[in-house]
Structures are given as C-alpha cells and as structure tokens.
Amino acid sequence: MTHYHLVPGACHGAWCFDELAAALRSRGHRVTGHTLSGVAERAHLAHAGVNLDTHITDVLSAIEANPHDSDIVMVGHSYGGMVITAVADRIPDRVRSLVYLDALVPRDGESCWDIVNDDERRWYLDLDDSGYGVRPLPFFDPRATPHPVVSFLQRIRLTGRMDGIGTRHFVYALGWPGDSPLRPSYDRVRNEAGWTVHELAGGHNLMRDNPGELLQILLDAAAG
Secondary structure, eight states, X not given: OOEEEEEXXXXXXGGGGHHHHHHHHHTTOEEEEOOOTTSGGGGGGXXXXXXXXXXXHHHHHHHHTSTTOOOEEEEEETTHHHHHHHHHHXXXXXXXXXXXXXXXXXXXXXXXXXXXXXXXXXXXXOBOTTSSEEOOOTTSOTTOOOEETHHHHSOOOOOSGGGGOOEEEEEEEOOOSSOOTTHHHHHHHTTSTTEEEEEESSOSOHXXXXXXXXXXXXXXXXXX
16 A cells, blocks of 8 residues: 655645545555645645745655655645655655656755746746735636745755655646746656656646546556
8 A cells, every 4th residue: 555645736735636636545545635834725824934845844744643654655746846856855765656747856956946937937926915925827726825935936955865766757748838837847857767757638737637647657656
C-alpha cells in the first residue's frame, strides 16, 4: 500500500484532487491531500509572513505525524512542484517517487519567479487589497482564493539529498492556450536521466481533463 501526498497549485485547496484521491483509495492506497496555509479553506491563516517555507512545513508536519510511512509518492501540481521538491530533499529516505503534474522543478537557490515566463510574472504582480495575496486567475476553480505572493518570490534551499530518489515523473500539459509557464521546467527534465516524461493533450488542470491517464501514471509511479 502506497501513501500518496497530493500538493495543489497556487490558490487551490486539496479539493482539486478529490476525484483522483477517490480513485486511488478505491485501489487500496492511502491518500493525503494538502491545503496549504493561507489558501482556500485555510485562507484565514493568510498574513504577510506566509511563504514557501511555511508550505514546506505544512506538508512535512503531516508526514512526520505518521512516522512509519516510508513508501510515499509525492505529487505536486503547478506551484506544488516547489513544495514536493523541498520535502523530498529533507526526507529522501521516505519518498519512493516524485510526480510533477505540469509543475515547477526548481534547483537550489531558485524561486518561482526565476523559472516561469513573463506572463506568469505579470500575474504574480496582480495583488489583492491586502497587498500580499495574488488574485486567482479567471479560469481557476470558483473556490480558489488569493495566494501568498512571498511564496512565489522566496528562493528554495536544497541540499541535493533528493538526487537519490530514482523514480521521477513529469506530466506536461499540451493544452495551454499560449506559451506554458511550465515549459522551462519541462525542458529542464525531458532529456535528463532518471526522469519519465509524459505529454497529455489536456489543459493545466490535468486532474479534470485527463483523469484516467493521470491515475495510471500515479499507479505506475508507486510500482517504481
């Protein structure tokens, strides 16, 4: 039995994985969906100090509450790629596989701002009245809320310990209406040893557009 930890993208809560989580549970796996601090149903925790480190701690704390789990598949959508990368770097001995769902793949010292395109950077500057929340894009789920801007700007710190995790998947969405902000991450890994790359015809919300294909990729990730 595999324990999947699902980390959503910006502005979204764990509910964006509801159907995928149900499908995994029906096959006997454990699933934990994470809503990050200051976002969605945890928007009441938003303040100027919520950053990438906060979100990494959110997920690490949940994993550490189950100390016997050692067969974990970390799944990150979009911004969630930043979080799962840092988590895996801190506890590589407990992570079996990493799955990046049209997600950011950072290197040490990089922020979201550093590895996206100009259109994405312009979105990061669209702040709400609080001054520290990036407004959801119009095509996001109606439940989406502003996302802490500092988490997009903070540089990630990695030790390289995650390099020993041998099973890594990148799932690239081909259905973006324009240039994909995840293209730099895709280009970074598609020819790199240790990565399995998938291209799906759907849009950025792969959980909605490609549920069957995505489920099979996650099952394959658990099988190693």
